[in-house]
Amino acid sequence: MTRLAIAVLISGRGSNLQTLLDACATPGFPARIALVISNIAGAAGLERAERAGIPIAVVSHKAFTSREAFDAELKRRIDATGAQLVCLAGFMRLLSTGFVTAFHNRMINIHPSLLPAFPGLHTHERVLAAGVRFTGCTVHFVRAETDAGPIIVQAAVPVLAADTPETLGARVLASEHACYPQAVRWIAEGRVVVDGDRVTVRGAIGAAQALVNPPVETT
Ligand code: GAR
DSSP, X not given: OOOEEEEXXXXXXXXXXXXXXXXXXXXXXXXXXXXXXXXXXXXXXXHHHHHTTOOEEEOOGGGOSSHHHHHHXXXXXXXXXXXXXXXXXXXXXXXXXXXXXXXXXXXXEEESSXXXXXXXSOHHHHHHHHTOSEEEEEEEEOOSSTTOSOEEEEEEEEOOTTOOHHHHHHHHHHHHHHHHHHHHHHHHTTOEEEETTEEEETTOOOOOXXXXXXXXXXX
């Protein structure tokens, strides 16, 4: 079996990277991580990759005079590995249009909200302030706009009355860890079809039931 080679871009903790490392270490998983790149030296995720024996690179954005030059170096490193898919996993740099275009439908991102709601930073604080009853996570193909693009999979996560940004963030993160390896698996299996703004996952069965929060009480 030829496994899909992926490059994972991180900036920090790397818990989503860890789920990808774990998935790729599972026999039969159809993808492998060819390279992990961090724009931050000392990012905790780099140690996770090293522990798994995966090549790492630090490409500091501070070493470049323009976003385009930084992105060109990222692209050069990724292309050198032969990676066919780029996974953003807590990579906190905006990417230039040229870079996004070069990886059109070959770059995915995970975001801790039900996009298109709550793109950007401080998601859980804004979710709590808005009083919505559900949030979640989204894995999507990357487009030029921040946290936007065709959606592959989402998890709906209830917001509870006593939640703090930390408790909610932890619940959402657990859903991220379930969704990201699944999305990579679908892509590697060739089951993901992008048609304009919409994605179909061949053979996937849609969820059948509405979630209600707080739940409807039966009398
Ligand atoms: C994750 O919650 C991810 O969804 C978020 O950063 C965190 C990284 O955590 N990404 C974004 O907000 C992208 N806009 P991790 O380093 O433990 O995977």
